[in-house]
Amino acid sequence: MRLQMETKVEFTDSSFPRKLQFDMLNIGDAAPNFELPDADMDVVTLSQFKGRRKVVLYFYPKDDTPGCTLQAVEFSELEEQFDKCNTVVLGVSTDDCVSHGHFRDKHGLTVRLLADTDGEVCTRYGVLQEREVDGKHKRMAGRSTFIIDAAGIVRHCLAGVTPKHHAQDMLNLVKELS
Numbered sequence: 495m496r497l498q499m500e501t502k503v504e505f506t507d508s509s510f511p512r513k514l515q516f517d518m519l520n521i522g523d524a525a526p527n528f529e530l531p532d533a534d535m536d537v538v539t540l541s542q543f544k545g546r547r548k549v550v551l552y553f554y555p556k557d558d559t560p561g562c563t564l565q566a567v568e569f570s571e572l573e574e575q576f577d578k579c580n581t582v583v584l585g586v587s588t589d590d591c592v593s594h595g596h597f598r599d600k601h602g603l604t605v606r607l608l609a610d611t612d613g614e615v616c617t618r619y620g621v622l623q624e625r626e627v628d629g630k631h632k633r634m635a636g637r638s639t640f641i642i643d644a645a646g647i648v649r650h651c652l653a654g655v656t657p658k659h660h661a662q663d664m665l666n667l668v669k670e671l672s
Contacts, residue, residue: 518620518638519651525551525642526618530586530608533594538584538608540646548581548671549642550664553621553635557589557597557607561637561657566597568661570604579668580644583661586610588634610635621653641667 519525527540543549552569554562569576569583576583586608589597594607608615616622616635623636637657641650641664650667 518653519640519648521648521651523648525549525640525646525648526615527646528610528615528618530610530615531591532606532608533591533598535591538606540642543582543644544646545644546580548579548644548668550576550581550583550639550668551586551619551642552583552637552639552660552664553586553616553619554637555587555623555625555634556627557587557593558600562587563597563601565637565657565660566603566605566607567601568657568659569664570602572661572665573604575665576668579665579672581668582606583664584608586615586635588613588616639664641671643671 525540529537529539532538540549552565554565556562566585569585573583583605585605588610590611591609594609597603598607610616613622613633619640621636621638622633624631624633636653637655638653639655640648643649649671
């Protein structure tokens with residue numbers, strides 16, 4: 495299992511992606527609440543799970559790209575096992591609700607995808623990056639994951655994760671918390 499427990503991601507040259515000047519949350523921090531729409535434009539808040547369920551909150555760069563698709567498919571395939579651990583999985587990117595809906599429907603995803611189009615939640619969690627896409631600089635989420643316990647406390651935070659097998663790695667960590 496590949497786990498990175500770094501709380502800051504730094505790039506020493508001017509290459510992309512470049513981490514913007516925000517610190518990532520640390521283990522033991524209270525997870526910032528948020529209100530974000532999902533693919534069906536229903537609002538999801540972190541606080542709705544507080545006291546009830548653990549949350550795997552994963553940030554990913556872009557809908558319908560190879561790594562992001564692999565990651566979302568693997569989380570969807572394990573959804574029942576996460577549910578048995580009293581855990582909900584939420585994916586967040588800066589794509590809009592329509593993009594999330596197409597992505598979900600195209601790949602049969604069951605994980606809830608949340609739209610942080612202005613990057614506010616990405617900023618609060620310290621994962622917003624600037625990347626060059628088609629010759630333009632865009633702000634998007636860096637691939638990072640937070641496991642938040644039912645009390646709303648960050649129990650694990652991982653940056654720069656590899657999509658393949660990441661969902662299983664997160665399930666194993668969630669099981670250790672149970």
